[in-house]
Amino acid sequence: MQGKIALEEHFAIADTIGDSQVYARPEVWEGLKSKLLDFETQRLEQMDKHGVEYAILSLNSPAVQAIHDVPRAIEVARKANDILAEQVARHPKRFGGFAALPMQDPEAAARELERCVKELGFHGFLVNGFCQVGDENTVAYYDADQYRDFWQAAAALEKPFYMHPRDPLLQREPIYEDNHWLTGPTWxxxxxxxxxxxxxxxxxxxxxxxxxxxxxxxxxxxxxxxxWRIDHILRKGRRGLRADREIGDYLRSNVHLTTSGNFRTPTLLSSMLEMGADRIMFSVDYPFEKHEDAATWFDSVHISENDRVKIGRQNAIRLFGLDL
Amino acid sequence: MQGKIALEEHFAIADTIGDSQVYARPEVWEGLKSKLLDFETQRLEQMDKHGVEYAILSLNSPAVQAIHDVPRAIEVARKANDILAEQVARHPKRFGGFAALPMQDPEAAARELERCVKELGFHGFLVNGFCQVGDENTVAYYDADQYRDFWQAAAALEKPFYMHPRDPLLQREPIYEDNHWLTGPTWxxxxxxxxxxxxxxxxxxxxxxxxxxxxxxxxxxxxxxxxWRIDHILRKGRRGLRADREIGDYLRSNVHLTTSGNFRTPTLLSSMLEMGADRIMFSVDYPFEKHEDAATWFDSVHISENDRVKIGRQNAIRLFGLDL
Amino acid sequence: MQGKIALEEHFAIADTIGDSQVYARPEVWEGLKSKLLDFETQRLEQMDKHGVEYAILSLNSPAVQAIHDVPRAIEVARKANDILAEQVARHPKRFGGFAALPMQDPEAAARELERCVKELGFHGFLVNGFCQVGDENTVAYYDADQYRDFWQAAAALEKPFYMHPRDPLLQREPIYEDNHWLTGPTWxxxxxxxxxxxxxxxxxxxxxxxxxxxxxxxxxxxxxxxxWRIDHILRKGRRGLRADREIGDYLRSNVHLTTSGNFRTPTLLSSMLEMGADRIMFSVDYPFEKHEDAATWFDSVHISENDRVKIGRQNAIRLFGLDL
Amino acid sequence: MQGKIALEEHFAIADTIGDSQVYARPEVWEGLKSKLLDFETQRLEQMDKHGVEYAILSLNSPAVQAIHDVPRAIEVARKANDILAEQVARHPKRFGGFAALPMQDPEAAARELERCVKELGFHGFLVNGFCQVGDENTVAYYDADQYRDFWQAAAALEKPFYMHPRDPLLQREPIYEDNHWLTGPTWxxxxxxxxxxxxxxxxxxxxxxxxxxxxxxxxxxxxxxxxWRIDHILRKGRRGLRADREIGDYLRSNVHLTTSGNFRTPTLLSSMLEMGADRIMFSVDYPFEKHEDAATWFDSVHISENDRVKIGRQNAIRLFGLDL
Ligand SMILES: [Zn+2]
Ligand SMILES: [Zn+2]
Ligand SMILES: [Zn+2]
Ligand SMILES: [Zn+2]
Structure with a gap:
């Protein structure tokens, strides 16, 4: 399929590139590094080759979220966003941007998001999970009270956000001890x-x-x-749940999924049957995943051509109001 | 469907009943308690009403796994198994048994398992996840080296085992802090x-x-x-994986699933497409779940009648060599 | 689900009621007859009971299509449409109309359709397959050249049409000889x-x-x-095919399906995977089928609630421009 | 997947090759002809290339079924079977045989089947639909009374039969008039x-x-x-049905499907959900279809590897008692 749009496509800057080394074997690290730092060569070539017209780019993980020194988190986020904005300006028909945000300081994060959306034309933001604040062992999740105003500001901008993975701190999930293979994208x-x-x-x-x-x-x-099981269990007792509706209601009203790194048909079917095809969107997770793997699967998976066009393109155009 | 066989059906004894209270709202606890302690009244009545011919029973969770005092774990396991064996002897066409095991002492666990299989006629064992050993904060998972001989002995008995949930210790998964609703069966x-x-x-x-x-x-x-994603990622680097084959190979060769507490068709379809219908088996998770919910769904879910008979009955007969 | 819209819901008038007798065993004919002739009693009661807010009604089968006397076909069509229009006028929030058309005379059919849409407010037309023209053994299918102008006129009205079944003439499909059970809705x-x-x-x-x-x-x-097979075969040779695109393209661009009389989940899944959920719409086929069967299945089938609302209601609102 | 077994794989002999010309455009006929007449060159090469270990071969369509001269039908069937038997004898690990039968004479057909199974080691028979008997317009279907003894004899041999397509006589299905593209494998x-x-x-x-x-x-x-619809309708009235059970019961107990010429995942899923994976078997329909199309799809379709091995191989081994 030509004209695909991809949404979980990463770059790095000098300040953050080191964070990705753990996800590459030594012999492939140089290749991965060069792809993360590149915008206009390998990236566009792969997009062209596999029918990806437009990619919304985002900083690698955990990057800003792991910079517990707050002023530095603010500075790196701004720098990354400016570098991305420059590339978007050079290739406005090929690249869009998700803002990196210094969630360590909710107010600064809101300001940076506003700048990214209003001045740089970004499509929303992408956070790499929790952030470390002040020291490396203090973590913040964004359902915490201190993010109330941030969310207020973010919602006012009417742009989506991407909740992207990062690894947990090992001391907070010791079940992976001695099982390093379970960390990262495996599980x-x-x-x-x-x-x-x-x-x-x-x-x-x-x-x-x-x-x-x-x-x-x-x-x-x-x-x-x-x-289904989540809501089935919660119907028996709310146990501190603070939401008005069922979790599945939010999943079907406030969540979109992407195909990034999970190019598997039964998983697609199960997701379509829970969410509907309007809330699923193509993505690669480049350069951690290959366009070839994503596109070979997606372009030929036996779903309706109508849904292929939705998932591959139209849903993203509608969600982000893209001018494509 | 008549003649169903169910495999994740729990009872409790006086020593373990308290462990289940956390999973019930105060107003339903007395009812749940009485169902856990009952064998011949409500349990058989519900089985009869919803077409469950035979149930393999197991102790509630975490029970023995949470008794960090090792001699006491051994003693409670033995007591629970004897109580269960008595019920199985009274209703050999309705009840079978999974052994509870004091995994805190692998050698004692192997001995108890042998006793349960060879003397009590049990069909294997069910463990409620990790065990606490010596003190409440020391945990053991069964991939640890000290379980090598236990597994050798267990495999020699040629019976399956059920890996049943328990909650993690909160200090080992602080992500659930302030979100009690995510603990237990919700997530x-x-x-x-x-x-x-x-x-x-x-x-x-x-x-x-x-x-x-x-x-x-x-x-x-x-x-x-x-x-699919697990193996896709591991193909890029093994990162300490000690297995010879892909994880999916074990899933398709050494794992069976049950429907317990997840009465949802898209989830069934996704599982069938990964595992095949021969490795899926009906279960309720009584009394935490209702026979009515399990059976109403399963008896009418639009799969082939051939697969309904497999999942509802034949797979269990084959796996356990049941004489039904 | 409340607020469902149903699209293959039949009535009869005195002139056509006899056509339906063949589809009922003697002992149920009186009941079926009374349901076909009724608008405001059993029909609304069943709709209310099973959450059907709005039904687009159509004449029974084959009715006008089997009246080979052309003037009489024209007359009966007009009469049926007028009777239906009166009911629609009495219950504009509950009933809509599909025109019955005297396809034996394409020009008269076009005129009647225009009258039905412009004057009576109908939502399109429903034809019961081929028509017999002049004598009972002369049949016309609507891909024939003489229907060119009719389709031109119909398309100009921008309303959908429903291609509804009728039985073939036995001499044209002798394979059903001695196998009456295969005729009609069976096969x-x-x-x-x-x-x-x-x-x-x-x-x-x-x-x-x-x-x-x-x-x-x-x-x-x-x-x-x-x-898939149709287009796969035609790619090897067109053998007289007169269309510009593949048959599947029309299926995905110019066809909508309904659930009428086929309340089966694997069939729904297969159709969703070929057409997408936007082109599937709830229907009962009342009174040949029961609201209870249709709604019990549809209201609980494990698809996304998002798709349930589309299939049950939104797709019809969009396709017909309904003011609901 | 290596080791696949294919079951709808055709050859022709000089007496029957002409029957297949209608299914090829002029420019491809010579190629198709040579593939039908070949056993050891192109056929084995394609099987090797696409992982088909074993193929049960059958005569092209309609062949014997269209020879209304009964003695000649008997003679051609015998000749075709002998030619096939010779090839099977030369490649017993690659080819098996389905008998062609002169169904025009049920007694002769039973005798020939017995010869084919007992003397030639065939795995059953394949019929190309109805046969013409005596003259070209007289047809016989095998549910007719005159086949009672034939079926008795066939069942006694404990081998399956393949009900293979042929085109209807046009005068018996005039709906295809002027729509030649709908005939044959299209529809x-x-x-x-x-x-x-x-x-x-x-x-x-x-x-x-x-x-x-x-x-x-x-x-x-x-x-x-x-x-589902078939049985749903028949539950309302049997209308001459002579079977004891529901049609779906036979489908799930007495029918196996193959993938021949329909390499489409939603169709596979729908079939698996009605029949179960034990009753679906890989086939190509060579040389009318390509091994490449069949195998490329089947080897990569996202079903469980367990089911892939069943459908690709094990089900056929079990059904035919193959020594592979
Ligand atoms: Zn990513
Ligand atoms: Zn349980
Ligand atoms: Zn109808
Ligand atoms: Zn064939």
């Missing part, structure tokens, strides 16, 4: 990100901002598979 | 149990014992939805 | 109607009128199941 | 073959011979999509 990413997303849904965030849209990668980090 | 059960199951699969356990069969409830605690 | 309806629908798609009709929309009942009369 | 094959298969199921054949197994190609010629 821990989904566990960490789904819990954060559920916390947001359960916090009443989408009651306060019913138009706000959250994007989850990797087909929802496992949530669609268990969404 | 934390699946996260905890899937990680443990993956650790076993990744440890080489099923290379050493290729005939050994692990049963997972709740449609595999989320694993089928992401199994 | 022959689908065979006859799918062939007619395919003829229309293959005739270039939708090339000339790319906005024209055809509705097929019973999940498309079998076409979605084999649509 | 008419499925219509004709499904009706014949349903007639057999409705005739009581499988009540008299409950172990008898019928194989249908092309995912059951549309039957799975509508099987």
């Amino acid at each position: 821990a990413f989904a566990v960490e990100t789904s819990a954060h997303a559920l916390r947001l849904m359960g916090s009443g965030l989408f009651d306060r901002h019913p138009q706000l849209q959250m994007i989850l990668g990797h087909f929802g980090e496992g949530i669609p598979f268990n969404i | 934390a059960f699946a996260v905890e149990t899937s990680a443990h199951a993956l650790r076993l699969m990744g440890s080489g356990l099923f290379d050493r014992h290729p005939q050994l069969q692990m049963i997972l409830g709740h449609f595999g605690e989320g694993i089928p939805f992401n199994i | 022959a309806f689908a065979v006859e109607t799918s062939a007619h629908a395919l003829r229309l798609m293959g005739s270039g009709l939708f090339d000339r009128h790319p906005q024209l929309q055809m509705i097929l009942g019973h999940f498309g009369e079998g076409i979605p199941f084999n649509i | 008419a094959f499925a219509v004709e073959t499904s009706a014949h298969a349903l007639r057999l199921m409705g005739s009581g054949l499988f009540d008299r011979h409950p172990q008898l197994q019928m194989i249908l190609g092309h995912f059951g010629e549309g039957i799975p999509f509508n099987i």
Whole structure:
């Protein structure tokens, strides 16, 4: 399929490139590094080759979220956004931007988001999960009270946000000890990100901002598979749940999924049957994943051509109001 | 459908009943308690009413796994197994048994398992996740080296085991702090149990014992939805994985799923497309779940009648060698 | 689900009621007859009971299509439409109308359609397959040249049409001889109607009128199941095909399906995967089918609630521009 | 996937090759002809290239079924079977045989079948739909009374039969007039073959011979999509149905499907959900279809590897008792 739009496509800057090294074997690191730092060569070439017309780019993970020194987090976010904005300006028909935000300082994050949307023309923001604040062991999740005003400001901008994975701090999830293979995209990413997303849904965030849209990668980090059970259990007792509606209601009203890194048909079917095809969007997760793997699967998966065009393109145009 | 067989059906004894109180609102606790302690009245009545011919019973959760005093764990396991054996002897056409095991002492656990299988006629064992050993903060997972001989002994008995959920210790998964609603069956059960199951699969356990069969409830605690991604990522680098084959190979060769507590068709479809209908089995999770919910869904879900008979009955007969 | 809209809901008038007797066992004929002749009692009661807010009504089958005396066909069509219009006027929030048309005379059919749409406010027309013209053995299908102007006029009105089943003339399909059980809704309806629908798609009709929309009942009369094969074969040789695009393109661009009389989940899934959820609409086929069967299945089938609302209601509102 | 087994793979002999010309455009006829007449060159090469270990071969269509001169039908069937047997003897690990039978003479057909099974080691028989008897306009379907003894004899041999398509006589299905593109594999094959298969199921054949197994190609010629509706309608009135059980019961107990010529995932899913994966088997329909199309799809379709091995190989081994 030509004209695809991809939404979880990463770049890095000098200040953040090191964060991605853990996700590459030594022998492939140089290649991955060069792809993360590149915009106009390998990236556009791969997009062209595999029918991706437009990509909304975002900073690598965890990047700003892991900079516990708050002024530096603010500075790196701004720098990354400016670098991205320059590339978007050079290729406005090929690249869009998600803002990186210094969530360590909610007020600064709101200001930076406003700048990114209003001045740089970005399409929303992407956060790499929780942030570390002040020291490396203090973490903040965005359902916390101190983010109330941030969400208010974010919702007012009427742009979606992407809740992207990062690894948990090991001391907070010791179950991965001696099982390093479970960390990162194998398993821990989904566990960490789904819990954060559920916390947001359960916090009443989408009651306060019913138009706000959250994007989850990797087909929802496992949530669609268990969404019925979540609500089935909660119907027996709310146990501190602060939301007005059922979790599945938010999933179907305030969440979009992408295909990033999970190019598997039964998982697509299960997600379509929970969410509908209007809330699923193509993505690659480049350069951690290959356009070839994503596109070979997606372009030929046996769904209706009508849904292929929605998932591959139209849903993103509608969600972001793209001029394509 | 008449003649169903159910595999995740719980009872409690006086020593363990208290463990289940956290999973019930105060107003329903007395009812749940009486159902857990009952064998012959409400249980058989519900089984009869909803077409469940035979149930393999198991102790509630976490029960023995949470008794960090090792001699007491051994004693309670033995007591529970004897009580269960008596009920099985009274109703051999209706009840079978899964052994509760004092995994705190692998050698004692192996001995108790042998006793349960050879003397009491049990069909295998059910563990409620990790165990606490010595003190409440010391945990053991069963991929650890000290369980090598236990697994050797268990495999020699040629019976399956059920990896059943328990909640993680909160200090080991602080992400649930202030979000009590995410604990237990809502979400934390699946996260905890899937990680443990993956650790076993990744440890080489099923290379050493290729005939050994692990049963997972709740449609595999989320694993089928992401199994393609797990292996896709691991193909890029093994990062300490100790298994000879891909995780999906073990899922398709050494794992069976049950429907317990996840009565949802898209989840069933996704699981069937990953595992095949031969490895899915009906279960209720009584009395935490209702026979009515399980059976109303399962008896009418639009799958082939051939698969309904497999999932509802035949797969269990084949796996356990039942004389029904 | 409340607020459902149903599209294949039949009534009869004195002149046509006899045509339906063949589809009822003697002991149920009186009941069926009374339901076909009724508008405001049993019909509204059933709609209310099962959450059907609005029904677009159509004459029974084959009715006008089987009246080979052309002037009489014209007269009966007009009479049926007037009777229906009166009911629609009495219950404008509950009933809409599909015109019955004397297809034996394409020009008269076009005139009657225009009258029905412009004067009576009908939503399009429903034809019961081929018509007999002049004598009972002369049949006309609507891909024939003499219907060119009719389609031109119909397309100009920008309303959909429903291609509804009728039985083939036995001498034209002797394979049902001695196998009466295969006629009618068991099997022959689908065979006859799918062939007619395919003829229309293959005739270039939708090339000339790319906005024209055809509705097929019973999940498309079998076409979605084999649509890939149809186009796969035609790619090897067109053998007289007169259409510009592939048959599947028309199916996805010019066809909507309804659930009438085929309340089966795997069939729904297969159709969704070929057509997308935007082109499937709830219907009952009352009074030949029961609201209870249709609604019990549809209201609980495990698809996304988003798709349930589309299929149950929104797609019809959009397609017909309903003011609901 | 290596080691696949294919079941609808055709050859021709000089006496029957002409029957296939209608299914090829002039420019490809010579190629098709050479493939039909070849056993050891192109056929084995394609099987090797696409992982097909073993193919049960059958004569082209309609061949013997269209030879209304009865003695000649008997003679051609015998000749074709002998030619096939010779090839099977030369390549016993690659080729098996389905008998061609002179169904014009049920007694001769039974004798030839017995010879083919007992002397030639064939795996059953394949019929190309109805046969013409005595003159070209007299047709016989195999649910007719004169086939009672034939079926008795066939069932006693405990081998399956393949009900393969042929085109209807045009005068018996005039709906294809002026729409030649609908004939043959596009649509008419499925219509004709499904009706014949349903007639057999409705005739009581499988009540008299409950172990008898019928194989249908092309995912059951549309039957799975509508099987629920068939039985739903028949529950309202049997209208001459002579079978003891529901049609769907026979479909799930006495029918196997193949993938021949219908390499489409939603169709596979729908069929699996009606029949279960144990009753679906890989086939190509060579040389009318390409191994490449069949294998490229089947080897990569996202079903469980467990089901892939069943459908690709194990089900055929079990059904035919193959020594592979
Ligand atoms: Zn990513
Ligand atoms: Zn349980
Ligand atoms: Zn109807
Ligand atoms: Zn064939």
